[in-house]
Structure formats: structure tokens, C-alpha cells
Amino acid sequence: MTADLDRPSLPLRAELAGLEPYGAPQLDVPHLLNVNENPYAPSAEVVADIAHDVALAAAGLNRYPDRDFTALRADLAAYLHVESGVELAPEQVWAANGSNEIMLHLLQAFGGPGRTALSFAPTYSMYPEYARDTSTRWVAGRRAEDFAVDPQQAAATIAAEAPSVVLLASPNNPTGTALPTATLEVLLDAAARVPGGCVVVVDEAYGEFRRAGTRSALDLLAAHPHLVVTRTMSKAFGLAGARVGYLAASTEVVDALRVVRLPYHLSAVTQAVARAALRHAPELMAQVGSLRVERDATVTWLREQGLTVAESDANFVLFGVFDDRHAIWQGLLDRGVLIREVGPEGWLRVSIGTPEDMTAFKDALVEVAGL
Incomplete structure (x- = not known):
């Protein structure tokens, strides 16, 4: 008998058989413009402050961290007040290891067997994976040719599918398209009529x-207790390596997430x-301003x-259309x-980097595409 025959089989879930893990290429090249990172590393002053605070936290690593990270939630609420002008209590804020874990918490609490998660494609490729991992039925409606969400069509899809969770990226990934407030209000009204309830998650x-004039969904939180707005420190703050995501919502939503989160999930070092x-x-927000300018120049x-270039409110640009x-x-x-x-087929996405990065991108594209 061979060794393979002696090896016991693994009881892998059938829906996971043959699947490859998520992952964009991580290659050692001079100009990394593929995963929407902030190209500017933290300044020496920021690094020094982080190192100081991490050293203080390290002195107490024999103890578990604050399970509900109350100080961090207060700091995040204060930041959102300055950034978006919306006042939130710390109890309305939740954080986790990247917005990916935030989304998983939401699907664990509000999705599950017999329930449906809905979005509108093309959109972030991880959304159906969150649904799969929580045994939630996944439904994807379609966006228009300009990648906008048609409010009446989307509302009809919500009514027909009766999801418990609607996931809306704004700005959308990979297209960069922002969701107009008027469209979001139509979808929130449709979700409010779903029997049994429906949480609308706007992934920001x-x-x-x-861009100036594009409102945050945070403006609508007070009037819509079934709205959740998620954010991350990976992009604007340049902290992709720290893995910190968070959300703002009603205290009822946050309390539901406290039930499904793992104990002490946010380490003292991360906090x-x-x-x-x-x-x-x-x-750090000053860097965001320079990246906005570089994005708009790249679009032009x-x-x-x-x-052809999609309208973008993000730190990346979707462009095409190429035969190959x-x-x-x-x-x-x-x-x-x-x-x-x-x-979509024929399109490519470039993250906004430093001026040197973008010059290298343009020069290479002219040569390769024969522009």
C-alpha cells in the first residue's frame, strides 16, 4: 500500500475544494501600483511616535489588551468628526484587523445559512468570499455601463432578493465610482422594507x-439605523501593514458585532x-491631497x-479598453x-503613486501600447 493511500482525507467543505486563496501579485519591482497602497511611508516623526507607543504597550504584553479598545474608538470618533463633520459616540465605532475582518464580522452577525448578501458588479472581489466563508447566499446585480448603480433597478433587486446585507463600495473598487447620496437614500429606503431587516454597508x-462635493455616507447615519459605514487606515493613513479597519454605525449594530468577534481580537500593539x-x-491627510491632485492629472x-477612463473618487484609476x-x-x-x-474584460487599474511612479507608468504605457 502506498503512502498516499495511508494518508487520511481532509473533511474540506465542498464549496472550498479546488479554490485558490485571494492574493494580488507581490513582486519586487521599482514601481508598485497594483494594490492601492499609499506610496508615502510614515514620516520619521510618525515612526518615532509609533515606536514609543509600541514600546509602552510591549511592557504590558503579559496582559490581555482592552477587549473593547475604548480609547481607540474614542480617537476614531474624534477623527471622523474632523474629517466628515459627523458627531459619533465612541460606542458607535468598531474596529478590527483591517476592513476585511470588519466585513467578516458583519456577515457573521447578519448573514449566514438561509440569508442573502447582495452587491452590484463589478465590485470588490472579496465580497463573495465573505459570503462564502459565512455560508451566506451571494447575489450580484449589475452596474450600468458607466459603473453607476441605477437606483430604481437596484431597489427592485433588493425587493426581489430580500437580502439581509447589502454591500456597496463607495468609491467602488475596482472602478473608483462614488455612490451619490440620492442613490443611497433610495437603496436605504428599499432595504428598510425588507422583511426581517436588512443592513446596508457602505464600504468607504x-x-x-x-473629490470636493462628494458626500460621505456618514452624513446619513443619524437617520438610518440600518446603515453601516466602513473605513480603513490602510489607504489614507498609509498603514496597510498595520491592518486597522473600522466602522461607524448604530450602537445596536456595534453590540451585535461584539457578540461574534473573537476575544481580544485587536492586539495591544495594533491599538x-x-x-x-x-x-x-x-x-497624513496632507498627503491625501497631493494624491488627489496626481489622480486627477492621471485621469486627464x-x-x-x-x-476610456472611469470617473474616480479613489486613489486609483480604471482605464482601457484593450484587446489584450x-x-x-x-x-x-x-x-x-x-x-x-x-x-471587466479589457480594463486595467493603476494605483496612484509618487510623481516618479506615475512618470514611469506613463512612459511605459506609451511604449507598450503605442500611444
């Missing part, structure tokens, strides 16, 4: 990059890093080359520029 991972960074929010340049987008992607990579092959 790129919210700080929105210390996040609080130190929040003290430097004005400095791409259109001047005759390419993989060849374009590979050609850029061969020249040291890594972007993302994602979204």
Missing part, C-alpha cells in the same frame, strides 16, 4: 480620497499603532491618449511597473 475604504497614527492625522492624461489587456500588463511589468489586471 477610499473615502478620504473623494497603540493606530492611536499614535491618529495623532498625526493632519500631516489617460483621456488625452484616447483611452494581459499583454499590456505584462509589458508594463517588464519595464518595472506593476499595475492590476482586474475589473
